[in-house]
Amino acid sequence: MSQDLEWLNVPAARLDESARQNALARQVRLTKPPGALGRLEELAVHLAAMQGTEQPRADRVHIVVFAGDHGVAAEGISAFPQVVTAEMVKNFARGGAAISVAARVLGARLEVVNLGTVVDTGALDGVTRCDLGPGTANFVIGPAMDEHQCVRALAAGRHAAERARLAGADVFIGGEMGIGNTTAAAALACALLSAPAEALAGPGTGLSPDGVAHKITVIDRALSLHRDHLGRPFEALRRVGGFEIAALTGGYLSCAQMGLPVLVDGFISTVAALTAERLRPGAVDWFILSHASAEPGHRQLVQALGIPPLLDLGLRLGEGSGAAVAVPLLRIACALHNQMATFAEAEVSERH
Numbered sequence: 407m408s409q410d411l412e413w414l415n416v417p418a419a420r421l422d423e424s425a426r427q428n429a430l431a432r433q434v435r436l437t438k439p440p441g442a443l444g445r446l447e448e449l450a451v452h453l454a455a456m457q458g459t460e461q462p463r464a465d466r467v468h469i470v471v472f473a474g475d476h477g478v479a480a481e482g483i484s485a486f487p488q489v490v491t492a493e494m495v496k497n498f499a500r501g502g503a504a505i506s507v508a509a510r511v512l513g514a515r516l517e518v519v520n521l522g523t524v525v526d527t528g529a530l531d532g533v534t535r536c537d538l539g540p541g542t543a544n545f546v547i548g549p550a551m552d553e554h555q556c557v558r559a560l561a562a563g564r565h566a567a568e569r570a571r572l573a574g575a576d577v578f579i580g581g582e583m584g585i586g587n588t589t590a591a592a593a594l595a596c597a598l599l600s601a602p603a604e605a606l607a608g609p610g611t612g613l614s615p616d617g618v619a620h621k622i623t624v625i626d627r628a629l630s631l632h633r634d635h636l637g638r639p640f641e642a643l644r645r646v647g648g649f650e651i652a653a654l655t656g657g658y659l660s661c662a663q664m665g666l667p668v669l670v671d672g673f674i675s676t677v678a679a680l681t682a683e684r685l686r687p688g689a690v691d692w693f694i695l696s697h698a699s700a701e702p703g704h705r706q707l708v709q710a711l712g713i714p715p716l717l718d719l720g721l722r723l724g725e726g727s728g729a730a731v732a733v734p735l736l737r738i739a740c741a742l743h744n745q746m747a748t749f750a751e752a753e754v755s756e757r758h
Contacts, residue, residue, distance in 0.1 A: 408553065408557060410557045410561070411557060411560070411640070413564065413660075413663075414560075414640075414659065414685055414686060415686075416663045416686075417663070417686065417688060418662035418663055418686060418688035418689045418691060418692060419662065419663060419664065419665035419692070421455040421456060421691055422454075422455050422456075422457075422458040422459075423455065425454045425455050425457070425458050425459055425460060426451055426452075426454060426455035428454070428460040429450065429451040429454035429455070429460050429462070429743065430451055432460060432743065432748075433447050433450070433451065433743065435748040435749060435750070436742075436743075436746045436747070436748055436749075437746060437747050437748065437749055437752050437754050438746070439757070443739075443742060445714075445716070446735075446738070446739040446742060447739075447743070449694070449716070449735070449736065449739040450462055450739045450740055450742065450743035451743075452694070453667060453736070453739070453740065454743075456665065456667045456691075456692060457576070457667065458665075461740075461743070461744045462576075462740050462743065462744075463576050463740050463744075464576050464577050464733060464736035464737045464739075464740050465576055465737070466515075466573070466574055466575050466576045466577075467512055467513075467514035467515070467575065467576065467577050467579060467669075467730075467733055468514065468515045468517070468569075468570035468573060468575035468577070468578055468579070469505065469509055469514050469515065469516045469517070469579040469580075469581060469726050469729075469730065470516075470517045470518075470519060470563075470566040470567075470570070470578075470579070470580055470581065470657065470726075471498060471505055471516070471517070471518045471519070471580075471581035471582065471583060471725055471726055472519050472521060472562070472563065472566075472580065472581070472582050472583075472649070472650035472653040472654060472657075473491060473494070473495050473498075473518065473519065473520050473521060473523065473582070473583040473584060473650060474491070474520075474521040474522050474523065474538070474541060474542070474559075474583075474584045474587075474648055474649030474650040474653075475488055475491045475492075475522065475523045475524045475540065475541025475542070475584055475585065475586070475649075476488075476541055476542050476550070476584055476585065476586030476587055476589070476590055476648050477541055477542045477543040477544035477545065477547075477550065477586075478542075478544050478545055478546060478550075478586050478589050478590060478624065478628070479541075479585050479586035480544050481544065481546060481589075481620075481624045482620065483586055483589045483610075483613075483617075483620065483621045483624050484585050484586050484589070484610065484611055484613075485610070485611045485612045485613055485617065486585055486611050487585070488524050488525075488541075488585045488586070489524070489525050490585050491523050491524070491525075491541075491583060491584050491585045492523040492524070492525035492526070492527045493525075494583050495518065495520050495523065495527050495530065495533060495583065496527055496530060498516075498518045498532070498533070498583070499518065499530040499531060499532050499533050503725060504723055504725055504727045505581055505725040505726050505727050505730060508727055508730035508731065509730065512730060512733050512734075514579075514730070514733070515570075515573060515575075516532075517532075517534065517566065517569070518530075518532060518533045518534065519533070519534045519536055519562060519566060519653065520533050520534070520535050520536065520537075521536050521537070521538050521559060521562060521649035521650060521653060522536075522537050522538040522539045522540055522541055522649055523540065523541060524540045524541050526540075536558070536562045538551075538555045538558055538559060538649050539555060541584075541649070542555075542590075542647075542648050542649060545590070545593065545628045545631075545632070545645060545646045546624060546627045546628045546631065547631075548631075549632070549644055549645040550590065550644065550645060550646055550647055550648060551644050551645075551647070551649070551652070552644075553644060555644075555649070556640070556643060556644040556647075556652050559649045559650075559652035559653045559656065560652050560653070560655060560656035560659075561656060562653045562656065563580070563652070563653035563654055563655060563656030563657030563658070563659075563660065564656045564657065564659070564660040566580075566653070566657050567656075567657040567658075567660035567661045567664065567666065568660060568664070570661075570666065571661075571664050571666050575666060576667070577666075577667050577668070577669050577733070577736065578657065578661050578666050578667065578668050578669070579668075579669050579671065579726045579729040579730060579733075580653075580654045580657050580658065580668070580670075580671065580675055580678070580726060580729075581671055581675070581724065581725040581726025581727070581729070582650040582651065582654060582671075582674050582675065582678075582724055582725070582726075583650065583724065583725060584648055584649070584650050585611075586648075587648050587650060587651065587674050587724075588607075588608065588610035588611070588673065588674060588701065589607070589610070589621055589624065589625060590646060590647055590648040590651060591647075591648075591651060591673060591674040591677040591678075592606045592607045592608070592621075592625055592677075592703055593625045593628050593629065593646040593647075594642055594643060594646050594647045594651065594677050594681065595677045595680070595703060595706070595707060596625060596629055597629065597632075597636035597642040597646060598639065598642060598677075598680055598681065598684055598710075599680075599706060599707075599710060601706060602626075603621075603622040603625035603626050603629065604622050605703065605706065606702075606703030606706065607621050607622045607625055607703065608673070608700075608701040608702045608703055609701075610701070610722075628645075628646050629646075632645040632646060639681055639684040639685045640685065642681075643655060643681055647681075650674075651674060651677065651678050651681070652678075654674075654675055654678035654679075655678045655679075655681045655682045655685070658670070658678060658679055658682040658689060658692075658693065659682045659685060659686055659689055661692055662682065662686065662688070662689035662690075662691070662692040662693075663686075663689075665692070666692070667692055667694065668692055668693050668694065669694050669696050669729040669732060669733065669736070670693050670694065670695050670696060670729065671696055671697075671724065671725075671726045671727070671728050671729040672696075672697060672699035672701065672704065672721060672722060672723075672724060672728050673699040673701035673703065673704045673707070673722070673724075674724055675724075675726070675729070676695065676699070676704060676707040676708070676711070677707060679693050679695075679707075679711060680707055680710055680711060683711065690711055690712070690713065693711065693713060694713070694716070694732075694736075695708060695711070695713045695714070695715040695716065696715065696716055696717065696728050696729040696731070696732035697715050697716060697717040697718060697719060697721055697728040697729075697731065697732060698715040698717070698718040699721065699722055699728070700720050700721060700722040701722055716732050716735055717731065717732055717735070719731070
């Protein structure tokens with residue numbers, strides 16, 4: 407393994423079992439029938455174990471959106487032109503994107519990292535440039551990234567997670583933007599799950615059935631080209647992934663190593679989460695899946711990670727938007743856990 411990748415060998419932090427048991431004991435004492443708040447109770451207890459405290463919190467949320475273009479867009483696998491990636495980076499900077507609005511509503515910190523677009527956006531306020539090239543290469547012809555690009559993309563995610571930790575974040579959200587990235591994510595998921603493209607490829611930004619069929623053909627070509635190298639997670643990521651998918655993977659790994667809870671967004675983010683787990687088993691303990699994506703392949707990813715999503719609202723936008731929508735759920739779970747009176751405090755009789 408390259409010296410620049412040695413940080414991947416750092417194990418994920420351990421959950422605090424003492425904090426978990428204390429949180430469970432508190433749930434039993436609260437003025438409600440046991441289990442009456444369902445998954446809200448489980449969520450609060452799990453956050454307590456993650457944060458090492460009986461009273462978890464989700465007040466300080468740090469959102470990082472990673473953007474990058476994909477060479478596979480040349481195969482006509484998206485309903486939108488590739489210039490949209492750069493245009494959306496500018497939209498993020500102006501505060502007009504869905505995740506920008508959600509971050510304002512939540513009082514969350516939003517950071518945008520441009521890893522490389524075909525159209526140069528120039529310097530933008532609120533956007534960090536980490537130029538790895540004008541997008542990835544077309545992975546039906548060769549690897550999407552050379553090793554140096556993949557290493558730097560992973561590191562960009564790691565550094566973003568470290569900034570979140572230094573800023574005192576309670577929860578980290580990673581988002582993505584990149585025309586063609588559902589194709590890259592589906593190809594990477596196929597490699598990780600040893601599954602056929604038809605089981606994981608979906609409409610993305612709105613492809614027709616014929617468009618999805620073409621997308622499956624493109625992914626099959628890529629899997630055939632790279633099949634001798636897809637058994638290793640790093641090589642699978644490098645060959646059929648994307649700049650922003652690699653950055654998400656690095657961010658999630660770093661969060662797991664530092665013990666920072668991650669609220670995972672939809673299909674593309676979940677592929678990155680699975681990649682992180684394959685690179686460093688145990689990272690999954692630090693992931694909370696925010697919602698069930700409308701992309702049909704998401705169900706297999708959820709099953710592979712073994713984490714049930716919190717919401718199912720038919721979302722498929724990306725950007726971290728679904729994770730942002732789930733933040734109020736985390737906050738109310740924490741508030742109920744922390745602020746409800748116990749039977750003793752309320753002088754309410756407990757059940758026999």
